[in-house]
Amino acid sequence: MCGIVGYMGKERAVDVLIEGLKRLEYRGYDSAGIAIQNGSGIELYKTKGKIRDLETIIPAGIGSVSKGIGHTRWATHGAPSTRNAHPHYIDGVAVVHNGIIENYREIRSFLEKEGVRFLSDTDTEVVPHLISYYLKQGYEDKQAILRTLTHLRGSYALGIMIESSQDRLYAVRNGSPLVVGLSEEEYFFASDIPALLPYTRRFIFLEDCHFCSIGSGGVEIEYIGDGLCKKVDVEGLIKEIDWSPSMAEKGGYEHFMLKEIYEQPRAVRDTINEWIDDPLKLLEELGITTKQMLEFNRLHIVACGTSYHAALVGRYIIEKLSRIPVDVDIASEYRYREPIIERGTLFISITQSGETADTLAAQREAKAHGARTLTICNVVGSTASREADSVLYTRAGPEIGVASTKAFTAQLAALALLGVALGIKKKRLTNGEVSTLKLQLKKVPELIERALKADETIKEISRSLTYARDFLYLGRGINFPIALEGALKLKEISYIHAEGYPAGEMKHGPIALVEEGVPSVFVAPVDELFSKTLSNMEEVKARGGRIIAVTDEPQYVEDKVDDVIAVPSAHPLFAPIVHVVPLQLLAYHIAVMRGCNVDQPRNLAKSVTVE
Ligand code: AGP
Numbered sequence: 311m312c313g314i315v316g317y318m319g320k321e322r323a324v325d326v327l328i329e330g331l332k333r334l335e336y337r338g339y340d341s342a343g344i345a346i347q348n349g350s351g352i353e354l355y356k357t358k359g360k361i362r363d364l365e366t367i368i369p370a371g372i373g374s375v376s377k378g379i380g381h382t383r384w385a386t387h388g389a390p391s392t393r394n395a396h397p398h399y400i401d402g403v404a405v406v407h408n409g410i411i412e413n414y415r416e417i418r419s420f421l422e423k424e425g426v427r428f429l430s431d432t433d434t435e436v437v438p439h440l441i442s443y444y445l446k447q448g449y450e451d452k453q454a455i456l457r458t459l460t461h462l463r464g465s466y467a468l469g470i471m472i473e474s475s476q477d478r479l480y481a482v483r484n485g486s487p488l489v490v491g492l493s494e495e496e497y498f499f500a501s502d503i504p505a506l507l508p509y510t511r512r513f514i515f516l517e518d519c520h521f522c523s524i525g526s527g528g529v530e531i532e533y534i535g536d537g538l539c540k541k542v543d544v545e546g547l548i549k550e551i552d553w554s555p556s557m558a559e560k561g562g563y564e565h566f567m568l569k570e571i572y573e574q575p576r577a578v579r580d581t582i583n584e585w586i587d588d589p590l591k592l593l594e595e596l597g598i599t600t601k602q603m604l605e606f607n608r609l610h611i612v613a614c615g616t617s618y619h620a621a622l623v624g625r626y627i628i629e630k631l632s633r634i635p636v637d638v639d640i641a642s643e644y645r646y647r648e649p650i651i652e653r654g655t656l657f658i659s660i661t662q663s664g665e666t667a668d669t670l671a672a673q674r675e676a677k678a679h680g681a682r683t684l685t686i687c688n689v690v691g692s693t694a695s696r697e698a699d700s701v702l703y704t705r706a707g708p709e710i711g712v713a714s715t716k717a718f719t720a721q722l723a724a725l726a727l728l729g730v731a732l733g734i735k736k737k738r739l740t741n742g743e744v745s746t747l748k749l750q751l752k753k754v755p756e757l758i759e760r761a762l763k764a765d766e767t768i769k770e771i772s773r774s775l776t777y778a779r780d781f782l783y784l785g786r787g788i789n790f791p792i793a794l795e796g797a798l799k800l801k802e803i804s805y806i807h808a809e810g811y812p813a814g815e816m817k818h819g820p821i822a823l824v825e826e827g828v829p830s831v832f833v834a835p836v837d838e839l840f841s842k843t844l845s846n847m848e849e850v851k852a853r854g855g856r857i858i859a860v861t862d863e864p865q866y867v868e869d870k871v872d873d874v875i876a877v878p879s880a881h882p883l884f885a886p887i888v889h890v891v892p893l894q895l896l897a898y899h900i901a902v903m904r905g906c907n908v909d910q911p912r913n914l915a916k917s918v919t920v921e
Contacts, residue, residue, distance in 0.1 A: 311707030312396070312408040313337040313382040314488075315505050316469040318479045318524050319496030321374030326498070328368075330505035331382045332361050336559055336566075336710055337408075337501060338384025340691065341395035344368070345404035345471055346378035352404050352473050356381075356395040377479060379469040381406035384708050385690035387414070388431030398430065400438035402473035403445070407434040408501050409486035410705060412464035412584050436461075437468060451475045452523065455482070456534060459521075465580065467501060479524040483516040490514040490522060490529055492548065497524045503551060504558040514547040565908045567711035567803070571894050572762060575755040577716040578887060580705035581723040582755075586748055589731035596684060596700040598656075603735045605654045609636045610681070612644045612672045613660040614918065616714040616798060617721060620686075621660050622791035623886045624725035630883060631733035631747070641668035642921075644675070651679035659685045660725075662709060662717035663917035664692020671921075673698060686724045688717050702728065711909045712916050713803050715894050718795065719758070722887045726751055729883070750881035754888060760878045761891040768892055771858060771873045772899035778829050781808035782820060782850075783893070785833035786843050792833045792886045796893030803911045804901035813846040826854040831896070832871075833889055836863045837882050847871060860892050 313334025317326045327344045342364040343356025355368050361382060381396035387410075388394035397404040411417070414433035421439050422428070428435055440461055444454035451472050465485030472478070481488055481499040491498035491506035491513055498506045499522065503513065516522060519535030520542065531542040553562060563569040585592040593603070609628060611621040618640050625636040639649070641659070645668060651657070657676035661669045664687040673694060677683050685698035688706050695701045704720035730747050733739040739747070775781075781800055785793035794810030801808045811820050813832065824830065830850045834843045847857055847870050857871035862879040875892045879885075901908050 311337050311384050313501045313505065314406040314408050314467060314469050314499075315380040315501075316378070316406075316479055316481055316499040316524070317496070318377045319493070321376045323375040323378040324368060324372055326509065327378050327380035328361060328365060329508065330498075330500055331364075331380050333504040333507075333555065333559070334382050334501060335361060336708065338382050338708060340385050340390035341383045341392065342381060343395045343397055344378055344380040345397040345399055346372075346375045347471060347473065347476065348373065348375040348377075349476070352399060352402065352471060354397060354399045354404065356392060356397065358390050358392050358395060377471070379404060379406045379471050379479070386410055386703065386705060387433040387690075389691040394430045394432050396434060398432065398435045398438050400435070401442040401445075403438040403441045404471045405434065405438045405441070406469040407437060408467045409465035410580055410584065411436060411462055411466060413462070417461055441470065441472070445472070445474075451478065451480070455480055456521070456539070459484075459534070464583065469499060477525050481516070481522040481524070483520050483522075484518050488516045490516060490524075492529065497529055499524070502558065502561065503553060504555050507553070507555050507558055511551050513549050513551050514544065515549065564902070565711065565898075567713055567715060567898055567908050570709055570711050570716045571891065571898065573707070574716045574719045574891065575758045577704070577706040577720045578723045578758060579755040581720045582727060582751055584705070585727050585731075586752060589727055590734055592702070592727055592731045593735055596702060598700070600735070602682065603732075606634060606656045607654040608652065609634055609656045609658060610644075610649070610651070610676065611636060611638045611658045611660065612641050612669065612676075614641050614666050614668055616718045616795060617660040617662060617669070619791045619795040619798065620718055620721035620725060621658075622794070623722055623788060624658075624660070624729070626788040627725055627729040627883050628732060631729040631739060632736045633738050634732060634736065639672075641666065641672040644672040649675065651676055651681050653680065655681040657681040657683045659683070659694055659698065660721055661685060661694050662688045662704075662706075662714055662721070664689040664694035665917045665919045667919050667921050670694055670697070686721055688720065709916075712911055712914050713799055713897070713908070719887050719890065723751070723754065726884055726887070747881070751884055754880065754884050757878045757880050757888045758891055761888050764875050764877070764892055765895055768875060768895045769899045771875070772896060772903060775829055776900055776903040778806060778827075780823060780828055781806060782823060782828070782830040783808060783810040783833070784813040784816065784830055784843075784846060785810075786813045786839040787837065788882065788886055789833040789835065789889070792890050792893065793831070795890055796831055796833065796897070799894055799897035800900065802914060803897055803908050804904050804906055805912070806900070813843050816846055816849055821849060821853065824850050824853040824855040827856050829856045829858060831858045831893065832860065833893070834859050834861045834867065835877070835879065835882075835885050835889060836861065836866065837885070840866075844870070858896075860889055
């Protein structure tokens, strides 16, 4: 997720761009840049670092400039650096981009065969090269851009400035947010409202396939989907927005955590889409050769906190699909127990931040023992990503809330992709099974959308749970790690004691905690262990406990439990990605009702960079 801004109008472009980027820094902040046009040519200023670092390289007396584009980056392809910073400027074409061009590798190799020399490692750079390619073939600006867009697959919000078009600025939306702001003889675009609130309250929320052309005469929008190019009524799209800047930064949500819970369909889609069509390409990208695959006889997956819970889910997925034995460990334990790391071990760390001290130490320990190391990480250029032999990036974007949500489901999506790829490589899956798995995994973002529709129901259920003292979270099989995750979410943001347990373990101790009204949350999709989970519910019910059931078949439990949270059915191996969502919402609403600081809970840090 990055932040883009564009401006055209009065002679204050540099100020508008810089101030706008500062208000978008929550979207990405590892590098930044602007491109401005003042009559003659385009000037480019960009640097690794924060917006304040960018300000230091912009000449003081740059004078009055009336047009420009800007970008603050959250790296997805290509480490944070000046050369990977946006705008990307090629032969008089400057581009800023938010999103992922999924097929950039094939476009890049096509252009390199045409003699194009790339300056960066980014996916974005293919865009100005393609526009320039078509301009050189004689297409005028708009057509050169439209032809370029026909090559792109993936999500993008683009800001485009072409040197030869001094009175034009272009913006395109497809899968990544983009708003247009309108004021007296001034026109703006940005990834999000906060960037433009100081200048206007009149916005157009561009839709997918909207091509926007901004000129001294105003804003023109055309719908360019389905091979069309149809004018859109601009006046009818204008909305007056009365959000405060703080509300706007959270996209209108009360907290970043809720915003990030609702971003999960996009986070999972972006993580899956890059590799789902050809999972074996993922192993190539990870540098895992067929020979190495034959050697791999054990995986160690190591992480902390929520990422550890993802690792536990990963074990079920990878062992089921590839039959490679998987050991899972908490990093702070792994690093001190002199782990037995034999030849043929693939070590996988899972870390949202890429900076967790215990996880880094465990990864270094494994590497020192000769294991091949792979990290599943959300931050390009982080320590874990630089030190591992290979990196499988989640595409969740910056996660601001301390309680991890979208990064977790993106980690599960990445583990699902890895499990399918390893299963194919180990020849454990038939073609039919692979097709089914791909189809089912592609459905997950839409299933998360459907799971989110239970939000109001969950909020109502939360009201009577707000002052409970103890919670049990219970699940069997692959649902057990989701029970652990649900318990962690609740305790870390509401400060209520909560324990996750294998439901089958109740009779070995935890059931002693159950008495009148003590809530037990069951993660209970109808799967091969459902009937056993039903028995566990009966055990709790018989002792007066309160039961909240998360299930895809409410009719089987309605008469046994106190509250039902319905979730859509999903492939058993991918169901955790969907069924964790109501548990995140339950924790969120209870914490809000208790008046807790949901985004920054007491005693916690977003990244634990110390032991
Ligand atoms: C999750 O909600 C917590 N914030 C915490 O457990 C976190 O998952 C853990 O500290 C690991 O962080 P990492 O993924 O950045 O390594």
